[in-house]
Amino acid sequence: MKTVQNITLFLSVLLLIGLVYISFFNVYQTDDYIYSYGTMKLGFLGNVCDFYMHWGGRYFGYTINMLNPVSKDPFNIIPKIYPVFLLTSFLAVIILNFRLYFNYTFTEALKKSLLFFFIYTVGLISLPEHYFWITGSNVYFLPVILSGLLFFFYGKFQQSHKKWWFFLSAVIIFILMGANEIIALLLLGALSFICFEKPSKENKILLAIGIIGFLISFLAPGNFNRMVKSNDAFYWIWTKRAAFFTFNFGYIFIKIVFLIPLFTSLFFEELSALKSKINFIKACIICMISLLPLMFLGYLINIVGRQNDNIVIFFLSTFSFILLYKKENIKRFWWISFLVIFLPETDFFSQSYSGFNIDYNMNNFVQEIAVTDLKAYDEEIKSRISLIQNSKEDSLKIDKIREVPKILYFDELSSAKEEKKYVNDQLEKYFNKKSIVVK
Template sequence: MKKVQNIILFLSILLLIGLAYISFFNVYQTDDYFWSYTTRKVGLLQSFIDTYTNWGGRYFGYSINMFNPVFYDSNHILPKIYPVFLMFSFIGVSALNFKEYFSYSPKESLKKGFLLFFFYTVLLVSLPEHYFWITGSNIYFVPVILSGILLYFFKKYQDRKQKIWFYLSALLIIILMGSNEILALILEGLLLVNYYQKRDKENLLLVLLGTIFLLVCFLAPGNFNRMGEVERGMVKWLKRIALFGADTIYVGLKVIAVLPLFIKVFEEELKRITAQITLKKAVLFWSVSLIPLLFTSYILTSIARQFESTLFYFLLTFSLLLYFKFEKIKKFWWVSLLIVFLPELKIFPEKYSYFNIDFNGENIVMELLSTDLKEYEREMDERIDIIKNSSQDSVTVHKIKEVPRILYIDEMASVKEQETYVNDQLQKYFNKKYIRTKE
């Protein structure tokens, strides 16, 4: 086990170094300009009101995006350091929990944090949107880190019964319910399971608090304003059933592919947990992962960046189930390790490309070997300079030629195409009537 752990630790460190190097060439993108524009135009309070009533109920995630500093950050420093800061935060918070729950030394806890980071990264549906797109990170990656802090606070309260830890836990529950819907549903399910396990006043208060702010998020007028027209009757329900099946199969296949390696690496922790709980309890905690899958199929959403939390939670809980009954699957750890570095399995058309199984390893390696990241950064900076310094209301710029694999980029529409949200956001931010790319 130690040998395998050392292999994954080495790969984790290489992975972090590679992602940190790639991050050095990251730039502001799309919604980064939009949030900065709306905040400057109408102020924080009105921006929050407009967003909640017209866009969506993620009251915490959208609020922190309103502080996007692109207007003041002329050297584009934040996109280069923020992803690395969040990655180290994930590792640090994970280490904190390993120390708290398993009484490891700081060195051993940090090692476990790196190992968990490896598995989190290979499971991501979209590396660009999760790690390198600032507004995307605030919606999907920051809440995962905050969830780890909540886990730490909750353990402190369980052990010490000091009210401060309860209040901090309650505060984080309020924050997380307004971060993104998928993680909010997972958290709500866990709060209900926790209350079912131990029905005391404190756990009931946490459930009620979570439910109230979950409704604040879900019942936002903006959620309903953004809903488009869909088919009615049986067709709609058949689509929902099909999506539930497709999403569940994707999550299951991707997780199962890395489970032998995960169980081998975290064998000691799984052994200690299974000695303390029953299989029935493990099934109960795992079943929470079905709630977001049901929800996303109900609103007709297929696999996309919002599934990251579901995948990670599914991995953690399903590994526990398999350890109860199929512990020997760990001997196939080497198969999982090979799979991680396979190229993306491209069998679906572009419209459904997220269903192509990809473990990100090959993408990161090829980004480092084949992409001229410095040229990409130069092209993007040159584009912004042209738009910003132009005295004309109409501006055309060259298309980006050096397109990276994992740095987030969503190209603008050209002069012969219909305007997209990217054009609209840049036009508003730079106070232009027309911005397009040349053919």
């Protein structure tokens, strides 16, 4: 398996360098402006309370976004360095865990972290929103990094029994319960399993903290305000919920199936080591935790998208672990994974259901580096913002962005003839304009 590891390691380094390069052309987008606008208008605490009461219960995810620095960053520095900081932090946390749980040297742990980073990236459903949209990164990528820290803190507590590791674990658990609903459900399932397996006083306390944070987040008035009321018959609503659960699960299953041979071949030693400690039934229960957020999204009739990114890596890891009990030779088919991940995005579904088209990001990544004029895109955005900011007119009709990226996150304004989008509304509020549309 040295061959596949070396190939993947080489690709991972190129991918990381490429993402860092792309980051240098990143800009503020959409919700970045509305969070900053709310904080300027209501103050930090006022905006936090307003979001909790009227928008949702992500008391960590939304709160950290209230600090969005767009109004204090005229040179757009943060969007260019923040993704690099998060990617570096992600690798650092993985290194810590590989060193802790498998006693690897720093070099071995670094190698494994780069391999994991590659799998994680190709598995993302919405790479632009996950890595490069500041608001989205704080809600979906930062919690993954914090989850890695929790994994490390809890492992250190189990080894040393020092209380301060327990305290750090408790703090991270409370934070993660307010990060996003998917992470909260996965974590609640994991804490429940741990508490059932080892009902110690400390584990019960951690579960209790998790439940408290979960209730604070999920019972927020804003969550209920945003729920769409339907006049459909009871049986029809639940039919749609079951259908969305099935389609979302089917999408994730199909996507990870082609990654399993590569994942298994890259981490066969680690999975085998865990296999000696966890029996097949327990492995199946852990894997089924991923169904909790899928059922939740099905209940909300929520189509697959950026919110599913946190499910993919959990399901891929745990399902690969299960298959290892029955099909160890699956790692021999790693070459199939490489054939698939460089294919372009499928085009089977209409725009309304385009989220179900499968993409492993590598094809778009290559195009972004080789074809997209990122410097031109960066300059176009700068010119647009400068025009809006300095114009004395109340209603503006501006040019469309011509150089549209594939990896960087971007959502265009609507025209006057189209239905008004949230992008228009947010920029109008931030820049105090009556109307901003594209030609």
